[in-house]
Amino acid sequence: AQSVAQPEDQVNVAEGNPLTVKCTYSVSGNPYLFWYVQYPNRGLQFLLKYITGDNLVKGSYGFEAEFNKSQTSFHLKKPSALVSDSALYFCAVRDILTGGGNKLTFGTGTQLKVEL
């Protein structure tokens, strides 16, 4: 089964500074990787995904993610953090089900707090 790990429960960063939210993956075959963000009492919003191609993936709200095959990582980044970026971030990997469908296997989430 595929899996992802988010090693940090919480990341604190000052507004205007660059931010990184870490994710490592374990897959057999090609990895299909996703980042989602969850604001308080809201559903998950899609940020970006890596399927194939360029290792730097650009997404919504100025976020980007760097796919690194040798380090099996897919870290989420933003050059300049905003207070409004404070939220819960989930990394996910596509996993194939025995019935032929697929699911997203999520990490446990990283709480990002951006302070003034």
Added chain:
Amino acid sequence: NAGVTQTPKFQVLKTGQSMTLQCAQDMNHEYMSWYRQDPGMGLRLIHYSVGAGITDQGEVPNGYNVSRSTTEDFPLRLLSAAPSQTSVYFCASSWTGRGGTDTQYFGPGTRLTVL
């Protein structure tokens, strides 16, 4: 487009009661699924459907039932609620369930408490 909608937003049940969580999407997506979110555990797949009339179990299906009679709707039924089913439930949809590169879009969630 309204996207993925869920009702109710909040629900409190007593142990043993049954209820149905509603999910609908207006994007003509073939693939729909239900997840539950529990603290420190991320989201776990309950059931999924790759099209009308086709459903299958996910990681944590026990105590839940689903059906898919139309493309738009994918209700989740709790047969006899238990405190362990206290959670936040999310419905998601994507174009297809095959290949797995399609983005899944999530509804706003239903917060369920079982006393």
